[in-house]
Amino acid sequence: MPPTDSAIELGDALRRAVRGEVRFDRLTRQIYSTDASSYRIVPAGVVTPRDVDDVAAVMEVINRYSASTVPRGGGSSLSGQTVGPGVVVDFSRHLNRVLEINPEAGWARVEAGLVLDQLNAAAAAHGLMVGPDPASSRVATLGGMSANNSTGVHSIRYGLMIDHIQAVDAVLSDGSVVHFGPKTPAEVEALARQDTLEGRLYREIPRLLAEYRDDIHQRYPRTWRNVAGYNLNRLLAAQEAGQPFNLAPLIVGSEGTLAHIVRLQVGLVPKPAHVRLVVLHFDDLRAALERVPFLLEHNPSAVELLSGHMIRLARGHAGYRQRVNRFVEGDPHSLLIVEFSGGQPAALAAARDKLVDALGRDGYRHPIIDCATPEAVSNLWSVRKDTLGLIMSMPGDAKPLSFVDDAAVPIEELAGYALEVDQVCREAGLEVAFDAHASAGCLHITPIISLKTEQGLRQMKTISQAVMKIAIAHHGTTTGEHGEGLARSYYNEQLYGPRLHRAFRQVKSLFDPHNRMNPGKIIDAPEPWDPAVLRFYPGYQTPLQPETTWFDYSPHRDMAGLVEMCNGQGLCRNLGPGVMCPSYRATRDERHATRGRANALRAALTGDLGPDGLGSHSLYEVLDLCLECKACKRECSTGVDMAKLKYEFLAQ
Ligand SMILES: Cc1cc2nc3c(=O)[nH]c(=O)nc-3n(C[C@H](O)[C@H](O)[C@H](O)COP(=O)(O)OP(=O)(O)OC[C@H]3O[C@@H](n4cnc5c(N)ncnc54)[C@H](O)[C@@H]3O)c2cc1C
Ligand code: SF4
Known part of the structure; x- marks a missing residue:
């Protein structure tokens, strides 16, 4: 659709107000209409701000025109968080510098659009790195990771982004620029007296914490691997532990719905000097998942599940076959990859031996493959990192879809949860690809569905409703790392109950009273299977495809x-x-x-x-x-x- 008159005026006003690029042309809007998810909404336009003043100016214009924004980093979200009708604010093009690394204090200050791998390359010079390690580290920006509360394979050791974000500089929905970091009681009091949006936050958020204290204690999922909803629980926990008041944890995981992060301070962790892996083979999913609590007693830094489906898929790619065969023997149903890391190779070897002995005593009789050299470790982890991309790259209309892809449950419920989900998918006649951050109870499921058919859309709805229900029944969460976005925000009230959902709505309207920031995420989301927000849908057609082509497709x-x-x-x-x-x-x-x-x-x-x-x-x-x-x-x-x-x- 060509831009409307009001969109043209909005674009012109933005061009006058900001120094960065402003693009409202049809092509750019199409290019920014999707991310890595199954969703698609054509945005009003795109701005690539050059500095914090540009972001503030964007918000001033957005308010004047009653429009909205969609903050965006690498656009690698799997749940449609960066898909929306507002003006996309792309932080990755210009706001991507490392500002300071303080190795003694162990933190980095960076601009929001900096890519994780680039920060890690700079931090490596000091023997440091960012703890959370999403597989998308080549693309993910620190701003996007913070707003999604991302994590990765090593979450049992390093937690989520919320465990590392110390402070953020943000532009609020009214265009004001604020610094959210630890505040003394006197500072909170002084800020709360101000007649500004920021002042209102310092008055009202503590009041919400008091009003919903019991709900916060009782209604958050029992798993720590939870990125759904706003992090009121973290604010309350800090308050109860007598720690300084800090609003930054509320921005973490807010999916661009509360504020634009312009700069942030992230804690760094020592890079482990040595790593080794033990690869265990299993005949069935239950046996693999029931083994996880036993493995956790051996203090690994990660336990990952890789399904036989993934292994076969990787073996089907010429570039991966030999690399996979280096750590897989035969044709197992599932693998568990156990990682030990630390400063002393001898200690890691001892941990490995202790585990292997214990497994033997406990009746484990399948192959055990060791990856003990840096090269073998890197080979396995890089294959593991690519599996999601590999599974997503299936030819044909039926694609592995990310919409129930990362629910997480308490570890002791993982096997039960996974088997119920497997059954539901089978009953729906669907092939499903599994892998898991097993140590964290987070199961990746990507059912293979063609959304170009009515039947596919119905399957999406059935699986979405069933899996979310099963995850909640197992005291889990709808999303353990990829976020709510358009895929799971719809279930926020089901997960948290009406009172906490109301509290989240109040948080949203405190920060963003006019709904200018990434509307339709976390609060007031459409149905995840609404064809109007899907990239492919029944009736999708390509009428302008040439009838005859020069190449063979x-x-x-x-x-x-x-x-x-x-x-x-x-x-x-x-x-x-x-x-x-x-x-x-x-x-x-x-x-x-x-x-x-x-x-x-x-x-x-x-x-x-x-x-x-x-x-x-x-x-x-x-x-x-x-x-x-x-x-x-x-x-x-x-x-x-x-x-x-x-x-x-x-x-x-
Ligand atoms: C192949 C693949 C593997 C993945 N593996 C993992 C994984 O292992 N673990 C994991 O957690 N995730 C994973 N993801 C999901 C995704 O890559 C992560 O969530 C990532 O951190 C998103 O970063 P991004 O810069 O692409 O953010 P985007 O997708 O651009 O944005 C993410 C969210 O942040 C908001 N946002 C972006 N920038 C700002 C800003 N400056 N201010 C305010 N809000 C902002 C957006 O509005 C959106 O809501 C994977 C994705 C893919 C495609
Ligand atoms: S062919 Fe090369 S330049 Fe062209 S899109 Fe592919 S990687 Fe980029």
């Missing part, structure tokens, strides 16, 4: 099939080792990343760029800078071959 059905292979994971925004994608590396512009190009091509084929389809001139702009290096074909697990698509476009 049969392995992917047709040209659109190859374009649709891009699942939005954004690996093409990688700035570290590798080649993909040189044009993004040079410009830091989403339009010049493989993902941007795939989104543009998809829009051209559906007619969302207008009637010219592949003949659209704006498409030329995004494909022109593609160097045809084919790095995306090699380095992206989806195998999207943008060079081939560019040749096709030019030939057409």
